[in-house]
Amino acid sequence: MTAPAIPVRRASQLPPGTGKAAWLFLAPALTLIFIFFFLPVLASLLLSLTDFDIYSIADPPTTRFVGLKNYGRLLETPEFWQALRNTLYFALVGGPLTIALSLGSALLLNAKLTRFKTVFRTIYFIPFVTTLVAVSIVWRYLYHTKYGLLNYGLGFFGVGPIDWLGDPRWAMPAIILLAVWKNFGYNMLIFIAGLQSIPSELYDAAEIDGAGPVRRFFNVTLPLLGPTMLFVGVVTMIGYFQLFAEPYVMTMGGPLRATTSVVLLMYEEGFRWWRMGYAAAIAFVLFLVILLATLLQFRLQKERA
Amino acid sequence: MGRHAVRALRVAGVVLAAACSNGATSDTVTLRLWAMGREGEVVSELIPAFEREHPGIRVEVQQIPWTAAHEKLLTAYVGEATPDIAMLGNTWLPEFEALNALAPLDERIAGSSVIDPDDFFAGIWRTNVVDGRTFGIPWYVDTRLVYYRSDILAKAGYSRLPDTWAEWMTAMRKMKSQMRPNQYPMLMPTNEWPQLVGFALETGSPILKDGGRFGAFQEPRFREAFDFYLSFFREGLAPAVSSSQVANLFQEFERGNIAMYISGPWYIGEFRSRLADSVQGKWTTAPMPGKDGPGAGMAAGASLSIFAGSRHKREAWLLIEYLSRPETQLEFYKLTGDLPPRKASWQDTLLTNNTHARAFRDQLERVVPLPQVPEWEEIATAIYEHGERTIRGAATVDQTLAALDRDVNAMLEKRRYLLAQAGKRK
Numbered sequence: 001m002t003a004p005a006i007p008v009r010r011a012s013q014l015p016p017g018t019g020k021a022a023w024l025f026l027a028p029a030l031t032l033i034f035i036f037f038f039l040p041v042l043a044s045l046l047l048s049l050t051d052f053d054i055y056s057i058a059d060p061p062t063t064r065f066v067g068l069k070n071y072g073r074l075l076e077t078p079e080f081w082q083a084l085r086n087t088l089y090f091a092l093v094g095g096p097l098t099i100a101l102s103l104g105s106a107l108l109l110n111a112k113l114t115r116f117k118t119v120f121r122t123i124y125f126i127p128f129v130t131t132l133v134a135v136s137i138v139w140r141y142l143y144h145t146k147y148g149l150l151n152y153g154l155g156f157f158g159v160g161p162i163d164w165l166g167d168p169r170w171a172m173p174a175i176i177l178l179a180v181w182k183n184f185g186y187n188m189l190i191f192i193a194g195l196q197s198i199p200s201e202l203y204d205a206a207e208i209d210g211a212g213p214v215r216r217f218f219n220v221t222l223p224l225l226g227p228t229m230l231f232v233g234v235v236t237m238i239g240y241f242q243l244f245a246e247p248y249v250m251t252m253g254g255p256l257r258a259t260t261s262v263v264l265l266m267y268e269e270g271f272r273w274w275r276m277g278y279a280a281a282i283a284f285v286l287f288l289v290i291l292l293a294t295l296l297q298f299r300l301q302k303e304r305a
Numbered sequence: 306m307g308r309h310a311v312r313a314l315r316v317a318g319v320v321l322a323a324a325c326s327n328g329a330t331s332d333t334v335t336l337r338l339w340a341m342g343r344e345g346e347v348v349s350e351l352i353p354a355f356e357r358e359h360p361g362i363r364v365e366v367q368q369i370p371w372t373a374a375h376e377k378l379l380t381a382y383v384g385e386a387t388p389d390i391a392m393l394g395n396t397w398l399p400e401f402e403a404l405n406a407l408a409p410l411d412e413r414i415a416g417s418s419v420i421d422p423d424d425f426f427a428g429i430w431r432t433n434v435v436d437g438r439t440f441g442i443p444w445y446v447d448t449r450l451v452y453y454r455s456d457i458l459a460k461a462g463y464s465r466l467p468d469t470w471a472e473w474m475t476a477m478r479k480m481k482s483q484m485r486p487n488q489y490p491m492l493m494p495t496n497e498w499p500q501l502v503g504f505a506l507e508t509g510s511p512i513l514k515d516g517g518r519f520g521a522f523q524e525p526r527f528r529e530a531f532d533f534y535l536s537f538f539r540e541g542l543a544p545a546v547s548s549s550q551v552a553n554l555f556q557e558f559e560r561g562n563i564a565m566y567i568s569g570p571w572y573i574g575e576f577r578s579r580l581a582d583s584v585q586g587k588w589t590t591a592p593m594p595g596k597d598g599p600g601a602g603m604a605a606g607a608s609l610s611i612f613a614g615s616r617h618k619r620e621a622w623l624l625i626e627y628l629s630r631p632e633t634q635l636e637f638y639k640l641t642g643d644l645p646p647r648k649a650s651w652q653d654t655l656l657t658n659n660t661h662a663r664a665f666r667d668q669l670e671r672v673v674p675l676p677q678v679p680e681w682e683e684i685a686t687a688i689y690e691h692g693e694r695t696i697r698g699a700a701t702v703d704q705t706l707a708a709l710d711r712d713v714n715a716m717l718e719k720r721r722y723l724l725a726q727a728g729k730r731k
Contacts, residue, residue: 054679055719057383058404062723073715166547254496255547256693271376273683 018265048280057274070281080282082257086172090261091240091293094176098236099229102184106191107221121192125185132182136249138177140165165251168258174260175246183239187232194228195221205257230301234294241290262286334620335363337388341374341569344392344445344607347640348628355627362620375682382406382612389615390624392607395432398440400679401610407440408611408618411541414439419626424647428604428672435677441608441645442625445637447569448602448672449499449593450664452576456587457490457564466591470507470533473594477542480564491537492563494548495696498689499603500567503593504530506673507600513713516719517678520713521704531702536697545696555579558588567593569605573661575644590661592668604672606646644669680716687712 048070050056058061074080076175109117127135142149144186151161164174198221206216222229243261247253253260253268260268262282270279340348345368352364361614367375367388375397381387382404393401401407414420422430425443433441452468461479478488493500500720505512510526513519521527537543557563559581566572576588593600609628612623627633634645635653644665645651656662675681695705 051719054379054400054404055723058406062719062726064722087692256697256699257690271380274379 033284034058044280044283047277048284050277051275052277052280054274056276063277066277070278071285074278074281074285079257079260079265080262080285083260083262083285086257087241087243087261087263089172090176090179091237093239094179095233095236097176097232098180098184098240099187099232101180102187102232103191105184106188106195107217109188110192110195122190124188125184128185132245133249134181136178136246140250143174166255168256171251171255171258175243175250178250179240179243179246183236187236190228190232190252191225198224226301233301234297237293237297238290241286241293260291262289309674323612333361333363334617335365335535335682336617337365337367338624339367339369339378339388339391341369341392341607342371343641344643345369348642351628351633351636354706358627359620359623362623364624375566381413385614387612387614389617389621390609390611391515392444393441393610395429395441395443395604395606395608396675396681396685398433398608398610399435399677399681402435402440403679406613408615409438409440410442410611410612410622410646411439412623414442415624417626420629424649426604426646426669427674428674429606429646429669432604432606432674432677433608441610442629443588443598444607444609444628445570445634445641445643446604446646446669446672447571447644448605448665448668449503449567449569450602450668451565451567451591452572452588452594453565453591454558454561454584454587455589457561466594468592468594468599470594470596471485474536474542477537477565481540481542484561484564488562488730489542489564491543491565491567492546492551492554492557493534493537493567495545495693496547496689498685498692499605501531501534501550501688501692502675502685503567503603504534506603506675507595508533508591511612511676513676513678513684515716516724517676518682518717518724520710520717522709522713528702528706531706535690535695535702570644570662570665571642573694576661590664592664592671599667599671602668602672604674657729678717678720680720683716684713687716 049065049067051066051070053063109120109124110116114120141147145151145161145163145166148164150164154162162170164170197250202220202224203216206220211219242263244263244267247259247261247264248267251259253264263286266279266282269282270277338348341344345366348365352366356363374394378387378391378393378397378401382401387406398407414422420442422439424568426446429443429446433439433443451466455465457480458466458476460483461476463476467473467476480490502512505527508526508530510530511521512527514521514524524529538545551557554563554566555576558566558576573590577585580588593602595601609620609625609626615621628637629647631645631647631650631653634647634650635655637643638645638650638655644662645656650656651666656666676684677682691700691705691709691712694700695702700708
């Protein structure tokens, strides 16, 4: 049997004993990761194969091993599919919107003509660092059907009052609006960094070749932002698939479960009804969904490149 | 292993704490009391008198919001950090009893000169008894009543609220015909279960059957109650809105956009302080109408329980006794408007003179406990969620009741298994 070629050769180039020293230095971090990450993950995988619930907390022997039954039941439950649909809706509408808005504002802030850049950058970034709960309470006022600022503004355009958080059709758009506003500042900063790393000679060359601003954007800016885009896309998507705090504070998952996300469902099953086994199964299904979505995004990016 | 380690640590902690606090406060016992909502806010005002009577006991009150209370109590139990005493919604008692989280109180009751079970309303007391043992002492009672605008009802030709379902409906239809299109005789938020469950207790539905092993939602008695509940929405007598969609209930009530509302006793105080002067004297309360005559009510409210993990059960019991004295209960009533669970307290002129409370006194004699299963909170949530879907036309009555039975039976699966195991052992 041959050992993998590259690592061995590299190790042999190092002074003897370096490998051991490296492991020694890595050991504290690896131990922590093992104890606080891998063990809990393994434990929750085992948990998801049992019916651990409130009775088990009182009397552990009442726990039964149920195999894949939790998963089977999950896939049969309409509430789970609805939660998954809601989460996809949020991620697929909210994600691109957030990215488009952050890219747009990054372009504006990176333009040569823009003044007071730092001020605007700070203003746009502030929502990201404010406490979500406080923000949600203010937004609940904005969304108020009768006395809210948003409906007041819409009234000028002759749009009738919208019951933002009470109407099952509008509740999710309302949550998306809040999330986009709250999160675009962070991506914007990353895009600004990405834009600044594009050499200006490329723009000069394109301009000499007669490319207008639109062509310059599509043929220079966008391709060179590829890696930044991938990073922002993946991080935003993973974050959005874990939607929880916004609906938890604003709607408690209602009306008619229209804003119940997968994580909120997991929280309810786990910490409201203490069906830990079932909740762990939800967590693993969500993990698989996010993994698939991430792989898909990497694949798409690769094809484009 | 975990548990022992935790215990060892805890013992070490106690020793350390004792060592540190040795001296001035060596024989002072600190009781931790958790209470929710308004009660949590005001109970501290009753504590100084207790501490004066018992110089060796200090009481620390922690206030927790209702919405987080159930989760917090369970988490505290799992983390072995329960308080000595807590206020528990009496539908939660079976759940905490199933966890072995509560201390039985029967011996202490038998030896008490203050707490006499016969002086409590029977339906309320029964909610504290699980499998023949008592786990809580009722602190205040809550049964749902109808609050209504007497002037609007009078306009429809009624001097008082009818006490049968059929006449109640007729009255509401008359009211509706005299109202503007966006006004309704009744408000029943679609995300609340007590209204529907109250009607079900009225028709005599057990809600669960076979000792709480299965749902009984497809049985005729529940179906009848459900039909009655739905007719409010079907006939446009109540708007299909959830409580978060009602901006300001008091304003709507004031403007006559809503003429009736079903709620508990705490609303007496709220209505008195928050309704404008122009409608004071134009509203009153009435017992729930029944199928044929004054109806049964839901026995709800909160009790005081001692946790099994408490190391100061004797002192905790002294506090419960103090809070259960008729004079303390009247003091508590003055602070909160919460109705006392003892008949002795109701003989005071403070309550006999309160016209709005009289309907509650009347109904308290007829209250019926809810099913006593640990899963109740979850079942109640399922009941309103399914109800809401039917109201909004997303499912038919047959579909809903079948789905409700299916879901609730699934929730009760573990309970059935455990009961079967217990049966085998016997």
